[in-house]
């Protein structure tokens with residue numbers, strides 16, 4: 176197969192996606208790598224119908240990566256993930272609107288183009304978590320305990336473009352990160368950047384049926400094939416706080432081979448993966464969904 180990976184400079188030496196690219200090459204596939212974040216592109220000629228079996232995006236939000244992937248989709252090339260689905264989760268405001276409208280347990284979310292506008296959020300909603308709508312890797316995620324602290328954060332947040340704010344979901348300080356690859360779900364735990372011990376390293380944990388159903392439903396709702404979901408276990412149950420279209424897949428056993436196989440399978444099928452089928456119930460659904468025996472997650 177002929178594949179084109181769009182890779183951000185900061186991921187140049189990361190296991191993900193570097194090892195996936197090595198694995199695919201070792202299996203005899205041709206992988207072209209574009210680094211849209213670091214080079215001048217002749218964008219008018221960057222995509223050609225039929226050039227590859229699939230284009231794969233591993234870039235941060237913002238920047239020309241998604242633009243190129245959308246251009247590839249527009250000439251009929253298969254993209255991993257679907258380009259519109261990526262847009263749907265990379266804008267956290269859009270992700271919150273889509274998630275809530277489809278019955279996912281997403282926190283109440285406000286969006287504002289300027290930090291001053293967040294001052295209108297009722298005091299009763301505090302403490303708040305404020306984050307950039309196009310953020311990733313914990314960038315500029317702030318816990319705002321009270322309205323007066325919002326003013327102090329104003330200048331810093333003003334650099335971040337569109338912002339979202341959500342009530343802080345009380346939790347143990349540990350994130351549940353669920354990854355979907357090749358139709359299988361893997362759960363890991365990691366210290367929340369807002370918790371007492373953000374350095375807690377990831378480890379595999381068992382996946383409860385309730386969390387598995389939500390994680391599978393996330394794939395259906397956003398139309399993603401390869402993805403990760405950040406879930407907090409709040410007082411009223413699991414809450415989805417973030418969805419990532421090409422996460423690290425850290426702690427997923429032999430992640431490079433699994434992701435590589437999933438990319439090939441999606442390229443063959445033209446982009447609709449088995450995770451999307453897992454929770455394919457008609458109309459807006461909350462849960463539970465029926466999960467097949469392939470769902471991973473113990474140990």
Ligand SMILES: Nc1ncnc2c1ncn2[C@@H]1O[C@H](COP(=O)(O)OP(=O)(O)O)[C@@H](O)[C@H]1O
Nearest residue numbers: 304310311312313314341342343344367416417
């Ligand atoms: N509403 C919230 N309540 C409590 N903690 C949150 C909330 N939103 C985010 N967090 C914490 O902040 C972390 C980073 O936020 P997230 O939305 O995942 O942004 P990023 O895209 O930077 O990863 C989450 O993993 C979670 O630990």
Ligand SMILES: [Mg+2]
Nearest residue numbers: 312313405417
């Ligand atoms: Mg996150």
